[in-house]
Every structure is written in C-alpha cells, then in structure tokens.
Amino acid sequence: MKKVGIILVSHVPEIANGIPKLLVQVAPDVSLSSAGGTDDNDIGTSMEKILSAIEKNEAEEVLAFYDIGSSKMNLELAIEMTDKQVHLYDTAFIEGAYTAATLIQAGVPLDEIEKQLAPLKIK
Amino acid sequence: MKKVGIILVSHVPEIANGIPKLLVQVAPDVSLSSAGGTDDNDIGTSMEKILSAIEKNEAEEVLAFYDIGSSKMNLELAIEMTDKQVHLYDTAFIEGAYTAATLIQAGVPLDEIEKQLAPLKIK
C-alpha cells in the first residue's frame, strides 16, 4: 500500500462507490475510500460518513476530492475532527482524483502531484 | 421538457447512473440520459450504449459530457452515427454537467451556457 490515499466525497452514493472502480484500475496499491449521500443515503453529504471514510483509509496521508460546494463544507468539518493529515483539492472531481491516483501509484511525490493538479482547479 | 438535454458518458455504470440523481434535483425538466461501462457492464465505454443514450434523450439537441479521454472517442463515433444535434464539451465531467443542467432548467440560451462552461474546460 502506498503512503498516500484518496478519499472521494459525493452527494450521490452511486457516484462515491463508482469512482473507486475507475481509479483502482490505474492505482491498485492506493487506498481509496469514499462517502456518498446523507446518513439515509439520500442525495447530500454526511459529515460522519466522510469522517469514517477518512478514518478507514489505510494511508497515513489522504488527498480529498469532492463534487460540489456543499460537500466541501462537510469535508472541512470532518477534516477538523480527524488527526489524519488530509489535503483538500478544489479540482475537477473525477479528473482530479484520477490524476492523483495515477501519480500516487507511480510513486510521484506530493509536491509534484500538486503541480499536476493545479490546472484542474475549477472551484 | 426543455429543448436541450444532457447525456453523460462514464467508464463506470454506477457513475453514469448516479450523476442524473444529482442533476435532476436542480433540473427536473431537463432530459438526462447516460451510458456507463462496456456492453458487459465492465469498466470502459460502449459506442452502442452511448448511441442509445443519445437516441433516447427526449430533447432535440443534447449536450454531452464524459469522464476521461477514451470515452470521448466512442462518444464522437456515436455522434457521427446519429442525426441528433450533439454538442460535446471537454469540461470537468460532473461540474460541467451540473452547470449545464442548472442553466438549461433556467432557460438560459446555449451560447450563454457555453460561456459559463468555458472556464470548466480542462481536457
């Protein structure tokens, strides 16, 4: 397992569950965890689900990606409540996560990954 | 129903099925159709599935969004095979589709929608 993992936060459970299927193909050694939907699996986000996705990620340090603005706020709250080091990116959701996954798998250091994520910042 | 619809193409069936759930909340009158995965529902894309998503969209004109590069090629092939007018955008996938859905629902004309999509172009 790589030292850096990825967490994915979406308003929709299916999206949160689906993205790891795209990423695992290029990043089999990257720990991927995700949080989608509200506590009742409605459309929305849940701080608790996000927190548990962060906690159960097997990596020491995690990169976080989200779909739209309201996910970010719950993600930030969760980040404040965990001891894990979480880096949050305002990039295109799927494309940012895909890029990060590819580069983590290839052993690229975080500062270089961030350089490659920079042009994907759209929020 | 609005005259402009949206089609979503992903490598992953769950992602393709999940995005409409995010969009329908802000765009109940926009026809949304999607194609995800290969013919066998493996990770990949299927020109036939894309073509049928285009054909079954209830709108006269559709805006197409996709996840990563290889989806685009099958999408272009499908576009060549349909009589429907399809506009393909190289924007952030979910964010582009969400923006377009919001604006179509509000009755914004296509040229203005495209202006708002322009800064989301990342591929």
Add this chain to the structure above:
Amino acid sequence: MLTAENTKKWMDSFYRKIEENKDYLSELDTPIGDGDHGNNMMRGMDGVKNSLAQLQDPDLKTVLKAIAMGLISKVGGASGPLYGTAFLEMAKKCSETQKVNELLSVALAGIKKRGGATEGDKTMVDVWSPVAQSNAITPKIIDDAIASTKDMQARKGRASYLGERSIGHLDPGAVSSGYLFTALLETEGTL
C-alpha cells in the same frame, strides 16, 4: 443571556417554525437551488430535538454542542455545516460569555469562514450579519435583512450558478435564519 434552559426553548420555537414553513422553504429553494432546504432543516431540527431530549440536566455548552451536532449530522445540505458551525462556535465561546450578541458574532464568523461568503453574496450571512451586529434585535431588522437578499445576485452556493438570474428571489437560507432569530426574539430571557 443564553442559558441551557432558554436555549432549549429557543430551539423548540425554531422547530415549530421550520415545521410550519418546511414546504415554503423548499419552494424558495426550487428556482435557485435544489428544492430541499425545508426538508433539510426539518431533518436537522428533528436531529436537534432528539439530541436535546437525551441530555440530562445539561449546561449551556452541552446544549449548544448538541444543537450543532444534530444539525451537522442530519441536514445533509450546505446549511447543515453552516448552521452547525455557528452553534459549534457559540459552544466554544459560551464559557466566556453568554451574551447573545457576542455569541452571534462568533457564530457569524464561523459561518463566513465555513462557506467563504461575505455580506451581499445572497446567503444566510445577509441575515446573520445585520442581526449579530445590532445592539437590539427587532423584527424589522430581521425582515429587512431577509428582504435584502431578493435583489442580490448570488455569489455562493447553488444559486451562484445562475448569475444574474438569481436576482428577484429570496435566499432560502436567509429566510430560515430569519425564523431562527424570530424564535430567539420570542424566547423570554434570551436578550
């Protein structure tokens, strides 16, 4: 002065207003959002009610924290972490002061930090800010603040995607915040 007791009463009153206006709040959220603000707030206030019901003789800090966690856990939309952060900040501050305007002032700062919005962005901030800054909260201050969001162009939240087309609609989070402060006004001993 907030106390554990009057804060719980405040929440009872806010609960009832949300319950009464749930559909209206969701309707407000329809043209410029995703139409769920009333349901979100109702779910959140049910969460708050349940959390508060479980507390035995709590102090003010515990009450404010329970409100925050109820909202954060249950709302599901942007207003959850925003209202939640507001009450979390009040909880942090309330050992030092129980004065409403001082507590609302840290709450406002929390909302602004959490959502990145400022005055004029057509959000709940446009109600929280004038209320937190007034020496004496009045119905007029609240109503004017709510009404001011109508002509604003949204710069944060879902409504911001609509640009100029967001003008002409009240902001749903501003309206629900109005209920919160009206409930506060109506709760004896808080001000």
Add this chain to the structure above:
Amino acid sequence: MLTAENTKKWMDSFYRKIEENKDYLSELDTPIGDGDHGNNMMRGMDGVKNSLAQLQDPDLKTVLKAIAMGLISKVGGASGPLYGTAFLEMAKKCSETQKVNELLSVALAGIKKRGGATEGDKTMVDVWSPVAQSNAITPKIIDDAIASTKDMQARKGRASYLGERSIGHLDPGAVSSGYLFTALLETEGTL
C-alpha cells in the same frame, strides 16, 4: 491488394497473435495504463471473429466494415474506436483502391483524427505511421517502430498523465499494432 478472402485470413492470424500475447499486452498496459489492453483486444477480436463468421460470401467493404464494428462494439477501451475508425476508413476507401499502402494511409489519418495524436506521442500512431508510409513493409520497419515508443514521453491516452515517467516503457497499442502488421506481412497476397 486486399481482398475479402485475404483480409479474413489476415484477421485469423491477428486473432491468434492477440490470443497468444493477451497477457503480455495487458502487462505492458499496467505501468503506464490500466492493465487491460490484452483483454480489450481479445474481446475485440472475438467480436470480429463472430461478425465475420456471420457473413455469407461478403465483399471487401463488408469485411472491413464488420471488422470495424466488431472492434468498436467489443473492445471497450481507447483502442476500440481507434482500431475501429482505421477499418471504417479503409471500408470507405476500398471501392476506389485495394492497395494496402493507400488503405493504411486513410486508416492512419482516421486514427490521428479520432485520437488527436501525432507521431512521437507514444501511441499506436507511432507504428501505423511508419508502416503506412513505407513502400514495402518489413519486419524491421515494424519492430523499429514499436521499439521507438520506448523512449518517448506519452502525450495522449492514460500514459500521458505520467509525464516523464512514461519514458522507458513500450506503448501497448504500438505493440498490438505491430502484431496486426506482422499478421499482414504473413498473409499471402495482401502486399
């Protein structure tokens, strides 16, 4: 000169090479891609085999079109629309000429248009291009073309995300294209 008959034999031979090298192609796709190129091509060639088996006494155009549609329908990855477009372009052109280098030349143009790649981008184009441009295809031309992709930095496809780190690996689509042309070389009467 391509005919319906020798084109079908060409595909039989390509099928066997893909079958034999399926795992190798997927291995090549692992460090710089998603590890599925062998499986994709195998699925595609199964599709081609089935499509061709259903044709009764077809002409060349029908054969080329069936190959294209088999690949487009079944591959599932980027190589599907790329190989598919190549054969589709050959099908469009083959009423006018059946000469291999003229057909490969329209096929190459199709691949470039479909994928936006050009020579040096570390893709199948780096094999299709020198082969299409040579007056006489030889094993050396094919092998050199494949080998040339090793030191290239990928600028298209999944490998391009790796930037400089894509250097030092053969491109899987270049290797599978090599099998296609080796199969062509080995099919009597095509050249």
